Amino acid sequence: MASNGGLNPESDDFESRPNFCIGQHDSNRFESLSDGQYRQVMKSGFNFVTTPITNQHFFRRVVDLYNSHLAEREQWRQDRGLTSSQLSNQSLPAPIVPTLTNKDTSYAPSNYVSSLVAYASPWIDLCSSNPLISSISRQVLNLEVAYANFCGARSIIIPGPREDEDSRGIALYARAIHEALQVTTRANLIIHLPMYREPGLDEKVETLSSLFADANRAEADAVKEIDLFTAWDSWHTIRSACKYSTQLFVALRIPRRLPEKDLQDRWFAEPLHYLSIGPKTFKANRAGHPTLTPHHQQLINHYMRLKNAPWLILCDVGPSLESLEEAQVHPATDFPSLAEASKALKENRRPNQPPQNPYVGYMRYLERQQAPFSAMETPTLTSFQDWLQSPLQPLSDNLESATYEMFEGDPVKYDQYELAITEAMAEWKTLKKPTSQAPSNSDLIVAVAGAGRGPLVTRVLRAAEATGTAIQLWALEKNQNAYVYLLSKNEREWDSRVTVVKTDMREWQGPAMKDHNGIFSKVDILVTELLGSFGDNELSPECLDGIQRHISRPHGISIPHSYTAHLSPIATPRIFADLSSRSHGDPQAFETPWVTRLHAIDFVSQKVPRHGRFQQAWEFFHPVEISRADEFAEDKGRRFISPGGGSMAGSSGTNDHNARHCHLTFVCRTRGVTHGLAGYFESVLYTPQAAGKEPVEISILPDQIDRKSKDMVSWFPIFFPLKQPLYFPQDAELEVSMWRQTDDTKVWYEWMVEVYAWVGPKTRIKVGASELHSSRKIACLM
Known part of the structure; x- marks a missing residue:
């Protein structure tokens, strides 16, 4: 029977x-589409369409209100004989915009409301320095948002600020959006913003300020040097004022000329709802058809890899209002002429269906040209993007079978482990190392500690067969439920070649020698x-400390041999918003190191000499030469059990x-903002002693995983959050301090971030800092 793997989203060949999802926006449309016009737009290939909330009648009514108030x-x-300056000091009531009437809007609830995206009036100016205009604009926005919400709108696009340099105006805008969210x-609410202020792509719709000749706004129109990050600065002010509301998103206008990669990555991390593309961004090919540059194609393909991929809005690319009205006057007949039918067939459409919009056709072509989802983008893995999970407590909790099964679904990790075990066994024979039982027995003693459901046991047996190595294999597991599974598997699959022991590895007395009652051997x-x-957050160092005394010296091997922890500061607005909402019910939300598949993030630092983007925090080696616990065990003949407190509390500090x-x-x-630290690890499983052989490694570092353990999915990164986003200026340095703390009964982390800015060749000042965070209240129990 033929495989149907191509129909299975989780299969390798899927x-x-x-x-x-492509929408249409016409900036010259002032009325909602009729049912017939809406159908014509949908037939030309679009999935949704924007609709103005109010019309020109309402605009004129607002203008008349302003003029009458003046x-x-x-x-x-005049009645009071005041001068203009005296009048400005008087507290006079601002005009109140009356409620909407049926003449002010043609937008109404409909059976296709889910395919309509409400678009707020672009003529309002929430940033205006004129208090009357900003007040009227705010009232208009609230009226439109309330009415669109009543009509069932799921999304309301609000034109963003026209400029970024006026900090007072941006603050007014942010305050107005905060009010609209109430x-x-x-x-x-989706704020329509440019990726950066590219000349020639500004909004052209006249605002109340320009209509009434706002002098201050006119002065701001002078040509200035382009600062690529000013639009993002405005967005950061808006969303900060709105406390990272989960109802606030961005509609990002794609420019003709794409900016540097740093800015593209910055917007990638933001809550993107729409990407809007205007006709000037497209270029005509030799045949006159619209196309996008390869750089634009790469950008769109990259952004579409988000778990919640943004929708696309094509702006002012047709069908025009005139063509829609003509279609209404001259509807297609049920029986087209032969010429009409022939033309439709050549255009690959039904005779009565209008031609597909050429811009939509090109975007559908790009859709088909995207690279297929990779092995790291299966639906299951995609669902874990930026989803927060509490770290496991493997010593205090017994894992369920489903959890083991999920880990076992990663062949890359176990392939690397098998390779490391095979190399170790092969070199043991090549170098003629003595076993721990020599000369009485030449069998290699191998122990798998924390065997779970036995995947590593299977790989040890395979490595022994591949190298022709005689072994005695011990499988240790403290989980009584997994222990039952191991016993069954030993009978069914391993031919009883494994000695299964239910024990905490730290309490194990060692491999008992056959026919030698009460005598224990060592582990090779x-x-x-x-x-x-x-690396160390599930207490691997503490666990191995408790069993390393059984490793034979000097030839005994620990797999893994070593592991390193790595950090990088990141911006992750989505996760910060999630944590902010959780913190109301979970006071430890911002003190918890969360395991998550980081995706919609921006690595805020750059790789420079002596300072990388990913930096090593610390390293652990195994076996360690000697520990306080080992000394105690050697002296007393039993393992030391600490009363807690550690050296910090005057205890033993083992x-x-x-x-x-x-x-x-x-x-x-x-410049930018960081919301916390991304943590990763690398591990050297085994380092061959033969010259020229590469170590066997695994890594989840973004810049190393493809080289060392491509497509490995066993571990997601860890995230250490900050309670408050930490803003930093251009050319700043982030100083990260982190501690791994212990009191002999548990292990926890503490972390903080400081911001320094250079103000001279040899002088830098501290401009910001986070508080000291600590996971002690949710520490990993030993």
């Missing part, structure tokens, strides 16, 4: 690509998979050798 003020001044109960190769997302501290400096070339 080919799927992100879908494009006339009333002037009359009031008005809507269900609809999302110890294999464990205790690593967490940060685990202090596993405490760590790092202080790292990250260089940020562009």
